[in-house]
Amino acid sequence: MRTVTKCVTMVSILTIAAVVYAGDGFSMKCKSKSCGYESEVRFGGGMAFGQLTGYCVKCKKFVYLHWTLEGSPALDPKAKKVPQPKSLGTVWDSQNGQSLAIYACPHCAGPFAEIKSKADLKNCPSCNKPEFAVDETKPLMAID
Numbered sequence: 001m002r003t004v005t006k007c008v009t010m011v012s013i014l015t016i017a018a019v020v021y022a023g024d025g026f027s028m029k030c031k032s033k034s035c036g037y038e039s040e041v042r043f044g045g046g047m048a049f050g051q052l053t054g055y056c057v058k059c060k061k062f063v064y065l066h067w068t069l070e071g072s073p074a075l076d077p078k079a080k081k082v083p084q085p086k087s088l089g090t091v092w093d094s095q096n097g098q099s100l101a102i103y104a105c106p107h108c109a110g111p112f113a114e115i116k117s118k119a120d121l122k123n124c125p126s127c128n129k130p131e132f133a134v135d136e137t138k139p140l141m142a143i144d
């Protein structure tokens with residue numbers, strides 16, 4: 001009977017996650033043996049929510065901004081609408097010629113740069129080595 005209870009709990013967690021967070025979640029891990037930093041990282045929005053991802057160096061964690069996708073049929077009409085966040089500005093990275101949009105961290109209000117996709121996340125936020133990758137031993141999470 002214990003297994004059944006566990007399953008029910010898992011399902012309700014997933015349902016709550018689907019409402020609060022949208023997009024694809026990845027278990028990512030630093031392959032450097034001296035580091036081993038790991039974190040779940042989510043990218044992309046869902047049916048009713050837009051989401052952007054970044055890493056806050058002050059909070060030392062991945063952070064997310066969510067907003068309501070206006071006019072989405074999946075939107076609960078009673079839900080509070082969250083406007084799309086405005087960037088604090090854009091900085092140009094001279095090393096690779098890319099422009100990075102900067103947003104305010106939802107926890108500490110410090111600046112963080114948007115990470116557009118997991119392809120743009122190569123370096124480990126903890127040790128800075130280019131060894132940060134999806135942990136293939138863990139299941140992918142498709143949340144929508």
Ligand SMILES: [Zn+2]
Pocket residue numbers: 056057058059060063105106107108109110
């Ligand atoms: Zn922060």
Ligand SMILES: [Zn+2]
Pocket residue numbers: 030031032035036037124125126127128129
């Ligand atoms: Zn690392």
